[in-house]
Amino acid sequence: MTYFGCAAVSQSAGEQRFGKAGMTRGWILVEQPGPWGPNAFAKFPVGLDLLERAREWPVKVTAIRRHGRAAPGDERAAFVVSSSAGWVERVPFSALESLDPSVALADSPPGLGVRHRWPLYLVCTHGSKDTCCAVRGRPLASALAALRPEETWECSHVGGDRFAPNLVCLPHSLFYGHVGPADALGVVEAYERCELAMPFLRGRSGTPEEGQAADFLLRSRLGLLDVDAVGFVGSVEVSEDVFDVDLSVRGAVTRVRVRCRDDGNEPRALTCSAVERHDSWSWEIDSVAELVG
Numbered sequence: 001m002t003y004f005g006c007a008a009v010s011q012s013a014g015e016q017r018f019g020k021a022g023m024t025r026g027w028i029l030v031e032q033p034g035p036w037g038p039n040a041f042a043k044f045p046v047g048l049d050l051l052e053r054a055r056e057w058p059v060k061v062t063a064i065r066r067h068g069r070a071a072p073g074d075e076r077a078a079f080v081v082s083s084s085a086g087w088v089e090r091v092p093f094s095a096l097e098s099l100d101p102s103v104a105l106a107d108s109p110p111g112l113g114v115r116h117r118w119p120l121y122l123v124c125t126h127g128s129k130d131t132c133c134a135v136r137g138r139p140l141a142s143a144l145a146a147l148r149p150e151e152t153w154e155c156s157h158v159g160g161d162r163f164a165p166n167l168v169c170l171p172h173s174l175f176y177g178h179v180g181p182a183d184a185l186g187v188v189e190a191y192e193r194c195e196l197a198m199p200f201l202r203g204r205s206g207t208p209e210e211g212q213a214a215d216f217l218l219r220s221r222l223g224l225l226d227v228d229a230v231g232f233v234g235s236v237e238v239s240e241d242v243f244d245v246d247l248s249v250r251g252a253v254t255r256v257r258v259r260c261r262d263d264g265n266e267p268r269a270l271t272c273s274a275v276e277r278h279d280s281w282s283w284e285i286d287s288v289a290e291l292v293g
Contacts, residue, residue, distance in 0.1 A: 005272040007132040010162040011178050013265045016282040019213035021175035021203030022159050025058040026104025027081035029120070029153070030096060031072050032063035038128045040156040046097050054101035058206065061101070064122065064153040067138075067145040079116060080104050083173035083206055088116040119191055121148060122155040122168040130161035131272045140165035143181035148188060161271045163202060172227055175202035195225040207232040213283035214245035214256040221285070224249070242286065257286040 030047055032040055040063035041047030051061045064077070076093045082104055091099070091113035103110040123141040127134025137154070144167075145152045158166055163177025167184075169191045176187055179200050187197040198220065203212030204227075211232040219230055233246035233253055241260040246253050260281050267277035 005132040005135065006130070006162040006269055006274075007136055007164040007178065009268055010280075013268070013280070015162070015265070015280050016263065017163055017177045017200070017202045018216040019203055019209045019283050020160060020163070020177075021173075021205040021212055023058050023206060023208070024060045024173055025082075025084050025206040026060075026101070027079070027083065027170060027173070028054065028059060028061045028096075028099065028101060028104055029064045029077070029079040029081065029122075029155075030061065031076040031078065031093075032065060032156075033072060033076075034065050034154075036063060036126060036128060036156060040126065050096055050099065050101065057101050057105065059101045059104045060158070062122070062158065063156040065155075067123075067141045067152065067154055079120065080110065080112075081120070081171045081173075082106060082109075083171055083204075086118075086171050088118045088120060088171050089113050090116045118171050119151055119188075120170040121152045121188060122158065122170065123152065124156070124158045124164065124166040124168075125154040126157045129157040130164070132161055132164040133157070133166070136164040137166065139181045140167065140179055140184060144184045144188065147185055160202060162269075166202075167200075173205040174227070175205055176200040177202045190225070191227075194227045196227060198225070208235060210235050210237075210243040210258055210260070210283075211245050211247075213260075214243075214247060214258045214285075217258065217283065217285045218247060218249065218254065218256050218288065221288070222249070246291070253291045255289050255291055257288075258283050259286050 054061045078091050078093045081088050085107045089109035095112045124133045125137040141154050165179050167176040167179045190197040215230050231248040235243050235245040245256045263280050263282040267279050
């Protein structure tokens with residue numbers, strides 16, 4: 001019997017995925033062997049303290065484990081990742097107790113451990129947060145672990161349960177949704193070419209929703225796949241749900257006016273356990289203009 005949860009509802013409705021990747025700009029990854037409860041760090045006081053210290057920063061503290069819940073090696077893994085600067089450092093597990101979460105926002109690694117060659121692939125399988133994350137995430141984690149065993153980690157909640165299976169590619173913090181096991185190879189091979197797998201892209205986290213949406217829509221129009229071909233400069237709301245977004249493209253600044261609107265679907269739950277129903281929205285381009293001077 002197929003489980004028809006929030007992700008299947010979202011996918012069958014054709015909900016737009018892009019523009020929904022959140023604001024995370026840095027990551028702290030902590031190996032925490034499963035199973036996980038609703039809070040993956042509930043039995044790990046250092047992790048709970050780290051979560052609390054990270055609240056004031058756009059830094060996500062995330063539990064990771066190997067697929068199949070394999071036991072950790074001689075020392076549990078811990079990584080600091082800067083999505084804005086594009087680096088990964090593996091740090092000693094003992095360093096977590098006094099780690100300043102803001103180091104994940106720095107231009108260069110803190111020098112506590114060793115520079116780690118990216119990529120890292122995170123697949124959300126946090127079933128106690130949302131059933132879809134487990135039911136849909138584990139087959140993707142299995143497929144990806146077979147393809148990239150050293151780079152792949154199951155992870156705790158990353159948000160966007162209805163887009164499960166969710167895959168995050170680090171260090172660039174690219175969020176992909178509704179990625180099936182058969183799609184895994186294409187997505188990771190694109191990332192390893194420093195390209196985007198556009199059909200599954202939720203966005204590059206760290207910029208506001210309108211910035212992620214404008215980036216996706218402009219790339220789609222121009223056929224730009226290179227991860228760094230488009231950069232967010234800034235945005236302003238010019239009227240209700242209408243934004244002017246400035247993007248750097250090929251050395252010039254392009255202004256994209258985007259509009260957010262109700263997508264016309266019936267209100268639905270954002271997670272499997274949610275009682276409240278929400279309207280869903282989609283983004284479209286109103287205009288594009290290259291700025292001079």
